[in-house]
Amino acid sequence: xxxxxxxxxxxxxxxxxxxxxxxxxxxxxxxxxxxxxxxxxxxxxxxxxxxxxxxxxxxxxxxxxxxxxxxxxxxxxxxxxxxxxxxxxxxxxxxxxxxxxxxxxxxxxxxxxxxxxxxxxxxxxxxxxxxxxxxxxxxxxxxxxxxxxxxxxxxxxxxxxxxxxxxxxxxxxxxxxxxxxxxxxxxxxxxxxxxxxxxxxxxxxxxxxxxxxxxxxxxxxxxxxxxxxxxxxxxxxxxxxxxxxxxxxxxxxxxxxxxxxxxxxxxxxxxxxxxxxxxxxxxxxxxxxxxxxxxxxxxxxxxxxxxxxxxxxxxxxxxxxxxxxxxxxxxxxxxxxxxxxxxxxxxxxxxxxxxxxxxxxxxxxxxxxxxxxxxxxxxxxxxxxxxxxxxxxxxxxxxxxxxxxxxxxxxxxxxxxxxxxxxxxxxxxxxxxx
Ligand SMILES: Cc1cc2nc3c(=O)[nH]c(=O)nc-3n(C[C@H](O)[C@H](O)[C@H](O)COP(=O)(O)OP(=O)(O)OC[C@H]3O[C@@H](n4cnc5c(N)ncnc54)[C@H](O)[C@@H]3O)c2cc1C
Numbered sequence: 001x002x003x004x005x006x007x008x009x010x011x012x013x014x015x016x017x018x019x020x021x022x023x024x025x026x027x028x029x030x031x032x033x034x035x036x037x038x039x040x041x042x043x044x045x046x047x048x049x050x051x052x053x054x055x056x057x058x059x060x061x062x063x064x065x066x067x068x069x070x071x072x073x074x075x076x077x078x079x080x081x082x083x084x085x086x087x088x089x090x091x092x093x094x095x096x097x098x099x100x101x102x103x104x105x106x107x108x109x110x111x112x113x114x115x116x117x118x119x120x121x122x123x124x125x126x127x128x129x130x131x132x133x134x135x136x137x138x139x140x141x142x143x144x145x146x147x148x149x150x151x152x153x154x155x156x157x158x159x160x161x162x163x164x165x166x167x168x169x170x171x172x173x174x175x176x177x178x179x180x181x182x183x184x185x186x187x188x189x190x191x192x193x194x195x196x197x198x199x200x201x202x203x204x205x206x207x208x209x210x211x212x213x214x215x216x217x218x219x220x221x222x223x224x225x226x227x228x229x230x231x232x233x234x235x236x237x238x239x240x241x242x243x244x245x246x247x248x249x250x251x252x253x254x255x256x257x258x259x260x261x262x263x264x265x266x267x268x269x270x271x272x273x274x275x276x277x278x279x280x281x282x283x284x285x286x287x288x289x290x291x292x293x294x295x296x297x298x299x300x301x302x303x304x305x306x307x308x309x310x311x312x313x314x315x316x317x318x319x320x321x322x323x324x325x326x327x328x329x330x331x332x333x334x335x336x337x338x339x340x341x342x343x344x345x346x347x348x349x350x351x352x353x354x355x356x357x358x359x360x361x362x363x364x365x366x367x368x369x370x371x372x373x374x375x376x377x378x379x380x381x382x383x384x385x386x387x388x389x390x391x392x393x394x395x396x397x398x399x400x401x402x403x404x405x406x407x408x409x410x411x412x413x414x415x416x417x418x419x420x421x422x423x424x425x426x427x428x429x430x431x432x433x434x
Contacts, residue, residue, distance in 0.1 A: 113304040268283065303323075
């Protein structure tokens, strides 16, 4: 009987566990490794805002999982239910969404997290999110729709709503998104004869006193100054409280007419994890330093859906890609140790230890901020570091080359404003029906 290792989720945590196992355990005839993911690709989230802002082509920041794995089997399916007691996972796949039950001896749960709207009125139905490739495409299409609609003379009375974008959340995702789409909207508006850059309004709403708190006060203030110079309105110590009929309501009583709220201000644990009969912390799976789920031998979790304790502070490591990638590599070794010395693991398993190397953010055309190994950078050099480091980290040479070409072309050509349409072209019968 082969030992079956089942990995749920093909993001940074799950895929990097699979990649390490592909090099090691999966070579053995007595081991079978399977990875299940809802998409057939891995999304490189640090560059997601560049897709929304039309800086790079949408397929260039995703990599097909099948092309990255040689020995690990891949199933393009959605996990519906995890039954730890009977060691089985129910997945559904294809258009018919028919089910399969997958058994396992070792289970890795790496399902990431979801967006949390905190039950604020109107948000669930109308706010844009920035987590998936679909989110970035949807947002970009919507921004272009707004410009197209506002260019009609009959839209003169609605232009405030159509041309105002509010981003909630001044963390990395919110700041990089607002910086990118601010540049995009201002540049794109030049293609519309009835519009001017002056009509574009872009507002960042942040609950704390300084944006980008992860990078410290000095870089946060520098970022705020740079964004303001480029026309972004920043409202600190303020929260979005509701969205109603084309108006975004703020905690200080301000009402902003806008059809576009981008919500980057909250994450929640994955729904499947919170319901498991194992220790959880606000829905995230609690694991020990080896990423084992205590009480459930052979079950592991990592990345955004788990709380992996930092042995120095006792607190969970932050939910970032740089942690998930490294956790994946250590976890693959720990599973090998467990297989070689019985299911509880042997002496050769090692705890996860990692010090954040640094954090970087791109904050608009050729400007960035970075804190690397305690050294702070800002301006062009930080932006150059951002591009160089993330280009190196983007998986697969093919995609690195494609992104490098996109960035080079970006120096010579203005941003593209074509929409990505996915509807079927109209048919003869449809025309007759009309
Ligand atoms: C816009 C943005 C920018 C970011 N920038 C950075 C950055 O610059 N640096 C950094 O270190 N971190 C960054 N992060 C954070 C980083 O992306 C996450 O910490 C990282 O992706 C966590 O990895 P994970 O494997 O735990 O989860 P994910 O990467 O989210 O992977 C989870 C996977 O599980 C799949 N999945 C979920 N549910 C199911 C299901 N029911 N069935 C099948 N599959 C399922 C998902 O489709 C996904 O592929 C960013 C995040 C975002 C959203």
